[in-house]
Amino acid sequence: MGGASDTEEQQLNAEIETTPQPTRRRKRKSMVWEHFTVEAVAGGCTRACCKLCKQTFAYSTGSKIAGTSHLKRHIALGSCPKIKSQDRKQLALTSGLKTDGESPDPPKRRYRTSSYLNAQFDQDICNENLAKMIILHELPLHMVEHLSFVAFAQSLQPRFKMLTCEAIEAEIMAVYQKERHYLLQVFGTMLGRISLTIGLWTTSQTLGYVCLNGQFIDSDWKLHKRMLNFMMVSSPHSENALSEVIGISLSEWNLKDKLFTITLDNNCSSHDIYSANLRDHLSNKNTLMLKGQLFVVRCYANILNVVAQDVIASIHGIVYNIRESVKFVKASPMREEKFAEISLQLEIPSTKSLSLDITTQWNTTYHMLLAALEYKQAFIVLETCDDNYNEAPSPDDWKKVEVVCSYLKLLFDSASVILAAPDPTSNIFFHEAWKIQLELAHAVACDDTVVSSVAKDMHEKFDKYWRDCSLVLAVAVVMDPRFKLKLVEFSFSKIYGEDAARYVKVVNDSIHDLYVEYVAQPLPLTPAYVELGEANASMNGNEGNPLTTPLSVVDGLHDFDIYISEISTTQSTKSELDQYLEESLVPRIQEFDILNWWKLNNMKYPTLSKMARDVLAIPMSMVSGAGGALFGAGTGSRVLDEYRSSLRPDIVEALFCAKDWLQYLPTMMEPPSNALVKMEV
Template identity: 30%
Template sequence: MYVVEQDFTNLSDGGSVEVTMGLQPDHGSENTEDTNTSPAKKKARVIKLGKRTLRSPVWKTFNKLTTIFEDGKSRAQCKDCKKLVIDDSHHGTSNMNRHLKTCPGQTGGLLSVSEFCSQNFDLVVFHSLLVKVIIKHNLPFSFSEYEGIRALFAYIYPDIKSPCRNTIKVCVLRMFKNEKQRLHNLLGSVEGRICLTLDLWTSQRTDGYLALAAHFVDKDWKLHKRILSFCYMPHPHTGIALSEKINALVTEWGIEKKLFSITLDNASSNISFVCILKNQLNFRSLLVMNGDLFHMRCCAHVLNLIVQDGLKEIDHLVIEIRECIKYIKGSKARKLKFYECVRQWDKIMKISKFFGYFYEVTCLFSGTKYLTSNLFFPKVFVIQLQIKAAMNDTESFMNKMGTYMYMKFEKYWLEYSLILAIAIILDPRYKLHFADWAYTKLHGVNSVEFTKVNDKLNDLFSVYLEKLPHLDNSNTPLNSVPNHQTESVDVLFEVT
């Protein structure tokens, strides 16, 4: 292809111009003719402009080319990027105007999406993001081998080589090791104590699994929750097997000297396991106060057990209600009649209100994005009062239900968790006088239960004084209750 270049921007007076083909090859054009063809055999094309005037502003940026193209269309060349654009009579100047919007010379050097991706693409960053996507969305390692995904990657960056499943696997394992080391360093920097939670369950395939999580506060007073292990736990889940497994895990993470408590459900194997583990840690003097505060029961699990015992007493009523609902939904007339009867169902309303307290507390205890230790004492205090009120109710069904529920309550919470009672004392919204008021409400003035909590608080404070000798080791007793008007607590904490 041979080109004669001529600037037509000054042809404002019309006229006829003839331009014949020269013999200079255009090496920058896209459709170059075969160089073996003799230029002398090319038939020159003559373009007659007649009285046409090129007035469009685009001609300040483009040069009109007289070229022999096989498609019979003329071209214009951008003065900035040297790109050829069709400018025949059918398209007019539309192609040139569109080009000016993306031309680097006209957009201040801005690149198109494909050019930008090509110049800023980093294969290492791409692999890292791909691995994070696969982990976050639980995708298979073969995700990067999907035909559609590879087509998408190739569109963004034509020269990309999508990693195979084995490469993804290696990257995931490498990322796991790096994150594990970061967590190990974070746990090593913790200056306070670490609390653990443990859960065990069996899948539908009868495979056992174990999950161990750590809860701690860093040096910036930020609360952290980190999963230390999620692994296969073969049966049987005996106390000895669990103690060996957990002891190995805490040693691996280097936190055996920083443990404060562990929270478990009420399985019999867990009780024997925590006793064995506590003895092992006490043998090396690693626990605070010889492990008196080490074992914690899962509050949500205990509440569920209490509610289940209460529901057993009214199980037949629940079944009858379900059957009634099925019958009522059979027709519109039955629904209208049902709405009239609902107003007379005092028992259902009383039961619903009673179990509403348990539902609210269970939802609060099951929270994962906020602290729950400061919720235990005031909420369990309300639960105990409600159960006692049910035992004294005039309705026989409420009396029986409350009696069964109180038996379960006494089994697990006859004595409130001492450390969680101390937590409410450290809460500036409640302090010591609230614990005194609550125990007085339940057990009378100067109760043994409140004295036990107060003594344990003094013992715990003494332990921390030994760990921090730079503090003023004053002999001021902690058992002096502030002279607050505890009557105001009844107003702020309404109890029925």
């Protein structure tokens, strides 16, 4: 028995030895091995090594294989420092990868490429995008002839034919005409009026340009600002030239009967000339509301800049000494260290640091003076212990700096409020202006001669602005349901004392006269119903708005709605304006959205809301949302660079206007999506 068993076992072993053994691993077919090699390491293990960056990854440990999913991710996701994330070849690789059978478990995620990578090449689309790039980034048109740029474009798409300068001009004009046609359609559906702003540009030649921007509120109660024209004129500072440009622009945009106000950015001495001539010229061709009393508005940012620059200029010698003192301290680390030691010995509690100003931006000069003021004792001591320093201001000089800073703070705080509002409506400016007017008026009457002398020049210029614009500022704040006429009454009592009632009456009469003009205009035939939603009952303290839906469309009572609208205007004992003014004020909350409030109350005040739409869209300031411009000198024209000045006027206008219009397109505001889109499975 035992012998037989041994024989059978020997035969079985022989069969096993002669039978061909299956290969342990099939041939690697995954495309990932174009980028990796397999290298043996200690312990019978192998690791995959990237051919480019030489980084290694686990691959096998004995009979257990790690798979290739992590290797694919290294290539596809751009983890490899040698591979760019936008490499088209690698993106194509990742889009077609599937489980190759080497991994016991399927990957948890897969990746695909964006559809644009598979899109057909289109020369026309490329031409348009090139034109938009030049417009938006203010690139020179002749860049299409730069050899390096042509080579770069060819490396991306060899089939792309680079445009000539003449061809790119045509593409830019095509983009301009396309966007202009769209804006014309928007103006065609605009419910209210439009207010203009006028900016002047000069060139190195005798010619100049006039820039016209329009501001309006759409049917959804959103504030919009769009550039209308950038036109070359031979004498841009001439009031007749401005009138002609405005007239041409209104005609081209079909807005001749929709002009509401014009905001000018001019120096103080020429303002009266501009105001009188523009009003007289345009009133003959356009129906101006309130007999043109609100027609011409002065830029609020401009008056802040004028006053700030003047008050700084009044102590220019002291400002120079402080600027030189700061330069002296910051000239070397040794001096800064010595100054810090002096400040520490004097126990100066300041947290500010010394800084130099930008002379064209008064807010930086204000901060320089403010910081230096806190270190004034350190500067005095420094002069006694350092023979090289002799620029320290005198005690009287420091007194003037202290007074100037206190009034620059008024201007700075006011400008900061405007800067904080990305799309400021006209109602926010009254509160800022009347506080400055009151403070400067009190300062002029101060017994301190230093205070009164500093405030005198400031008040003289700001009072001119207040007298010109207080009416339009007051009308705008009355449209704010948090203040209405109450804030006007309160502020005028502070400014005018016993004469306040007379000035309040002027505002009250003007508001009622303006409202009568809106009543005379026909309301839309469609009912003014809106779906208010549940939030309306608690919207900023406003209650009682009925929740209704426009049933006239389905119940056939459209004519009935018209009849009710007609008899309500004759039978109502109180106008919408009087009802609005007599109702309690809406609580003041920081998140209050005035345009949304009027949108929700559009049905309750159908006529008054039309008036509010136009008033709130008045651009009280031509500058907002850009700190450098808001705090700039702002009293002169901007200068067109040499290159733009050399272009044809129609190309210059197309470049400026198209850039303004394109920035509001969703495709230009959102960053492009990543090439790789991760999908959960």
